[in-house]
Amino acid sequence: MSSSNPSTNYAELQRKYLQELKHLEEEEERLVDNLNNLFNQKTFLEDKVKGVSKLIPTLKVIKHEAQDLVNTINDISDSSEKISGKIRSLDVAKNRVDECQLRVNDLIDLDICSQGVQAAILDSDYEKGAAHVHRFLSMDQSVLTKTATDMDNVSNIMKSVRTLQDASSQLRAIVEHKFNEAVNNEDLTSIERFFKIFPLLGMHEEGIKEFCTYLRTKIASVAEKNLKTAMGIPQSDKRYGVIYADTLVLLFEGLARVIDTHQPLIETYYGPGRLLSAIKVLQKECDVQMKRVYADWAKVRQINKKIQVVNEILRMGSSSSFGKIEKIDPKDLDILIGEITLMHYRTELYIKFVQRKVMADADVGIPNQEDKEKIIKSLENVIKDSDISQCKHELLSHYLRLEQYYMDESIAKAVAMDTLEPSQQTSSMVDDTFFIVRKCIRRSISTGSLDGICAIINNACRALESDYCEVLKGRLRQGYPSGYLDLTQAYNVLQTSIQHGRLQSGDTEQSRTAFITALNNSDSSIEYVDALCDHVMKEIEQALPKMNSRDRGKLESCLSGLSSVTANLKDIIDYGMQQLRNAAVKPRVHPWVDAFLNVSHHFTEEELSAYEAGEPFVQTLIMNLETLLSSFKDILTPSNFDAFTQVLTSEVTQRLEKIVMKSTFNRLGGLVLDKEVRSLAGYITATTSWSVRDKFARLTQIATVLNLEQLNEIYDYWGNHDGALTWRLTPTELKSVMQLRTDFKSDEIKRLKL
Amino acid sequence: MDDYKFLFKVVLVGNAGVGKTCLVRRFTQGLFPPGQGATIGVDFMIKTVEVGNEKVKLQIWDTAGQERFRSITQSYYRSAHALILVYDISCQPTFDCLPDWLREIEEYASSKVLRVLVGNKIDREDREIPTHVGEEFAERHNMYFLETSAKESDNVERLFMQIAEDLMKQARTRDLPRYDSNAQSINGRTSTIGDSSCCSKLQ
Ligand SMILES: Nc1nc2c(ncn2[C@@H]2O[C@H](COP(=O)(O)OP(=O)(O)O)[C@@H](O)[C@H]2O)c(=O)[nH]1
Numbered sequence: 001m002s003s004s005n006p007s008t009n010y011a012e013l014q015r016k017y018l019q020e021l022k023h024l025e026e027e028e029e030r031l032v033d034n035l036n037n038l039f040n041q042k043t044f045l046e047d048k049v050k051g052v053s054k055l056i057p058t059l060k061v062i063k064h065e066a067q068d069l070v071n072t073i074n075d076i077s078d079s080s081e082k083i084s085g086k087i088r089s090l091d092v093a094k095n096r097v098d099e100c101q102l103r104v105n106d107l108i109d110l111d112i113c114s115q116g117v118q119a120a121i122l123d124s125d126y127e128k129g130a131a132h133v134h135r136f137l138s139m140d141q142s143v144l145t146k147t148a149t150d151m152d153n154v155s156n157i158m159k160s161v162r163t164l165q166d167a168s169s170q171l172r173a174i175v176e177h178k179f180n181e182a183v184n185n186e187d188l189t190s191i192e193r194f195f196k197i198f199p200l201l202g203m204h205e206e207g208i209k210e211f212c213t214y215l216r217t218k219i220a221s222v223a224e225k226n227l228k229t230a231m232g233i234p235q236s237d238k239r240y241g242v243i244y245a246d247t248l249v250l251l252f253e254g255l256a257r258v259i260d261t262h263q264p265l266i267e268t269y270y271g272p273g274r275l276l277s278a279i280k281v282l283q284k285e286c287d288v289q290m291k292r293v294y295a296d297w298a299k300v301r302q303i304n305k306k307i308q309v310v311n312e313i314l315r316m317g318s319s320s321s322f323g324k325i326e327k328i329d330p331k332d333l334d335i336l337i338g339e340i341t342l343m344h345y346r347t348e349l350y351i352k353f354v355q356r357k358v359m360a361d362a363d364v365g366i367p368n369q370e371d372k373e374k375i376i377k378s379l380e381n382v383i384k385d386s387d388i389s390q391c392k393h394e395l396l397s398h399y400l401r402l403e404q405y406y407m408d409e410s411i412a413k414a415v416a417m418d419t420l421e422p423s424q425q426t427s428s429m430v431d432d433t434f435f436i437v438r439k440c441i442r443r444s445i446s447t448g449s450l451d452g453i454c455a456i457i458n459n460a461c462r463a464l465e466s467d468y469c470e471v472l473k474g475r476l477r478q479g480y481p482s483g484y485l486d487l488t489q490a491y492n493v494l495q496t497s498i499q500h501g502r503l504q505s506g507d508t509e510q511s512r513t514a515f516i517t518a519l520n521n522s523d524s525s526i527e528y529v530d531a532l533c534d535h536v537m538k539e540i541e542q543a544l545p546k547m548n549s550r551d552r553g554k555l556e557s558c559l560s561g562l563s564s565v566t567a568n569l570k571d572i573i574d575y576g577m578q579q580l581r582n583a584a585v586k587p588r589v590h591p592w593v594d595a596f597l598n599v600s601h602h603f604t605e606e607e608l609s610a611y612e613a614g615e616p617f618v619q620t621l622i623m624n625l626e627t628l629l630s631s632f633k634d635i636l637t638p639s640n641f642d643a644f645t646q647v648l649t650s651e652v653t654q655r656l657e658k659i660v661m662k663s664t665f666n667r668l669g670g671l672v673l674d675k676e677v678r679s680l681a682g683y684i685t686a687t688t689s690w691s692v693r694d695k696f697a698r699l700t701q702i703a704t705v706l707n708l709e710q711l712n713e714i715y716d717y718w719g720n721h722d723g724a725l726t727w728r729l730t731p732t733e734l735k736s737v738m739q740l741r742t743d744f745k746s747d748e749i750k751r752l753k754l
Numbered sequence: 755m756d757d758y759k760f761l762f763k764v765v766l767v768g769n770a771g772v773g774k775t776c777l778v779r780r781f782t783q784g785l786f787p788p789g790q791g792a793t794i795g796v797d798f799m800i801k802t803v804e805v806g807n808e809k810v811k812l813q814i815w816d817t818a819g820q821e822r823f824r825s826i827t828q829s830y831y832r833s834a835h836a837l838i839l840v841y842d843i844s845c846q847p848t849f850d851c852l853p854d855w856l857r858e859i860e861e862y863a864s865s866k867v868l869r870v871l872v873g874n875k876i877d878r879e880d881r882e883i884p885t886h887v888g889e890e891f892a893e894r895h896n897m898y899f900l901e902t903s904a905k906e907s908d909n910v911e912r913l914f915m916q917i918a919e920d921l922m923k924q925a926r927t928r929d930l931p932r933y934d935s936n937a938q939s940i941n942g943r944t945s946t947i948g949d950s951s952c953c954s955k956l957q
């Protein structure tokens with residue numbers, strides 16, 4: 001390669017060397033520059049080196065000093081260790097000194113107390129004496145004896161201890177005696193004085209018991225006076241009917257006042273957390289007085305006799321009213337029932353008050369959760385075993401019996417006195433019955449007892465479902481007389497007799513009215529039950545705002561009994577509608593629809609236009625239906641009228657279907673039928689609020705089939721494509737409909753693939 | 755709303771102290787309560803169980819045995835689907851009272867109510883009522899019979915499950931002839947299994 005073109009090679013080389021040379025020159029130049037730079041820095045660096053070497057001795061000094069510092073710190077740490085040890089022992093020593101001081105103080109006080117206590121007792125200065133004993137009792141007795149054995153003059157100390165022990169039992173006896181004396185003398189100042197001394201002597205429970213026993217006597221005498229006043233009240237007094245409730249209120253209010261006024265006193269001198277002890281004593285008096293009021297009430301109000309009569313009648317069922325027992329007019333029980341609910345409610349309130357008070361006291365005074373639960377449990381038992389709880393249960397039991405009787409009898413009365421006001425759709429028993437039920441449930445709410453409310457709701461469901469619904473059912477069971485009259489005529493008679501209040505004018509009209517009214521009553525009752533449910537729930541929530549989820553479940557379950565009353569009423573209406581269908585609808589509708597058979601459905605074009613102008617069959621049918629419907633429109637409630645229209649529609653469509661299947665058609669006949677079905681559906685749609693499409697589904701489809709131009713067109717409606725119908729006819733039914741068209745060939749129909 | 759298909763009301767009755775509350779607690783909470791007081795009025799518990807893949811909600815009403823609560827407890831008989839009458843096998847008087855209880859049931863409960871006789875406390879050594887005596891009584895009065903111990907959890911689950919199964923069977927067979935509009939009242943929401951529709955009675 002080099003030999004190929006030497007001249008160019010040299011030139012190339014030369015150019016390279018020149019370039020190299022230039023490079024080197026530049027390099028030299030740069031190096032010279034650098035050298036100059038370094039040279040310039042030399043003096044500066046020399047100065048720096050001089051400065052640094054001057055620092056070296058100083059560094060040595062610093063190192064030494066740091067070493068010293070470390071040593072010093074070590075020393076300090078050592079000595080502080082020693083000091084803290086000393087402080088610890090100092091602390092122990094100080095504690096001992098304190099303890100010693102305490103013992104010395106105790107000893108000094110022991111001496112003072114033992115000397116002072118006797119003097120105080122002799123001076124009748126029981127506060128002072130009790131204060132000494134209190135001081136003595138606050139000493140740690142075991143320490144005291146230990147001190148005694150540690151010292152020389154054992155006998156001295158033990159003597160003082162014994163003196164004080166003697167003195168305290170002496171004082172206890174004196175205070176108890178003096179307290180009783182004060183009670184006997186009605187000496188209020190002394191009572192209060194000694195009440196305050198009890199806790200000083202460590203007699204908390206005794207003090208509370210004595211004091212509350214004293215309070216019991218006060219309560220008792222007031223209560224006795226109140227009861228006597230109550231018994232003396234004349235029957236003419238307007239409080240006579242509730243005088244025992246009033247007496248109970250006085251008792252409970254008195255007790256509440258006693259508790260409210262004395263609780264602060266007990267808390268101040270005895271400390272918090274002791275209210276239950278006081279309540280336990282007071283509850284005994286409350287029980288005694290409650291029982292007395294209750295017994296007296298039962299006697300004066302003749303409660304046992306009434307309950308006996310009521311039980312007897314309830315057992316026989318209110319229908320067999322002509323027994324040998326004389327019935328009590330439910331109205332006469334109104335006041336008594338009112339009084340019982342009041343008595344029950346007040347008792348319940350008082351119990352709640354006591355519970356609230358004791359809980360609040362325990363919350364403040366007893367921090368320990370376990371102790372608190374013990375208190376709660378104990379409180380529960382006090383209340384559960386108390387006579388006032390027993391009386392409360394008895395009251396509720398009586399209330400429930402009387403209320404049940406009241407409800408059953410009043411409903412029976414409402415049914416017996418049932419009247420239909422002219423131009424009313426429902427009769428008086430509906431309003432009256434639901435007024436009674438509502439009143440009874442309201443009254444049960446006023447007892448304040450959920451169990452009571454639930455029981456009355458249960459009873460109401462039973463009364464409505466068995467007694468009340470039974471009556472409605474019974475009236476429908478009598479049937480709706482189809483009669484010989486034309487219905488329009490019957491309706492007119494019915495209307496005029498209702499308007500003139502002459503319902504007795506004919507058996508048939510009377511039965512019809514009774515039937516229609518029972519049907520309307522049932523419908524109206526459904527609305528009443530729904531409203532009752534709503535209102536009752538709201539009222540109970542107001543009266544018992546603190547229901548827990550279990551209580552709520554209980555209540556809701558009982559209220560759901562009312563919805564089964566509704567279901568029952570709906571069944572009754574269905575039953576009535578079936579009766580109407582058989583008696584009033586079928587006999588009319590069949591001849592009207594059967595008229596279809598009187599007309600030929602083989603039209604020529606000429607006949608078609610003549611027929612279409614009047615649509616005689618369907619227009620007559622519609623006119624007849626119109627008359628029938630309008631005769632029921634005003635006498636049935638709107639929802640019953642709707643149900644009636646449904647019944648009528650079913651009957652018409654089913655019958656027409658049957659009749660169509662008995663006829664034959666040509667193409668134009670099918671066309672006419674299709675139009676007539678549409679007219680009919682249109683008419684009924686206009687009459688009611690619900691959709692009639694469903695009831696007309698089969699008939700419309702039959703008309704569609706009969707209206708086919710050619711057999712094959714059926715595939716426009718049959719199959720799995722967008723235009724297809726949801727068929728209500730089976731393929732077999734469909735084919736038998738096709739057979740009605742005389743122009744369709746039988747074997748072609750058979751060959752259709754459906 | 756929970757998705758149960760059947761709801762049945764079960765009411766327990768019998769003398770105070772025979773262990774009704776304990777039976778209910780054992781079944782619903784799986785425990786034997788120590789020293790709870792006598793029941794006041796009625797207590798209400800719910801447990802949902804499964805019978806053959808179907809959820810069945812049992813609403814259990816535990817009643818107080820004492821006379822003074824009778825007017826409360828009686829009001830629950832009518833809507834009960836099953837009544838459990840309990841006595842204590844170690845306490846003759848509780849057995850002797852059974853006829854009284856039956857009379858009460860006759861008077862207040864639906865005639866179709868499922869009735870079960872239960873002898874409780876079989877864990878006790880001091881039995882006074884032999885099993886066959888209870889059995890015979892139950893047979894004579896057309897009741898189911900079972901002996902249980904709420905304490906040892908003997909037969910408690912079985913008692914309630916048996917009731918649930920039976921009531922479901924009953925509901926199903928009664929359900930069959932009733933199709934369209936009445937169908938939903940059978941699923942228990944409206945608690946009308948005990949009382950067949952008025953129409954069937956009327957026709
Ligand atoms: N040994 C035993 N004691 C029971 C049994 N069931 C309940 N008890 C006790 O019987 C007493 C009454 O029970 P309880 O459930 O309150 O009876 P109730 O009044 O029927 O509700 C309680 O002391 C229970 O501990 C049991 O199966 N065996």
Ligand SMILES: [Mg+2]
Nearest residue numbers: 774775792793
């Ligand atoms: Mg119980």
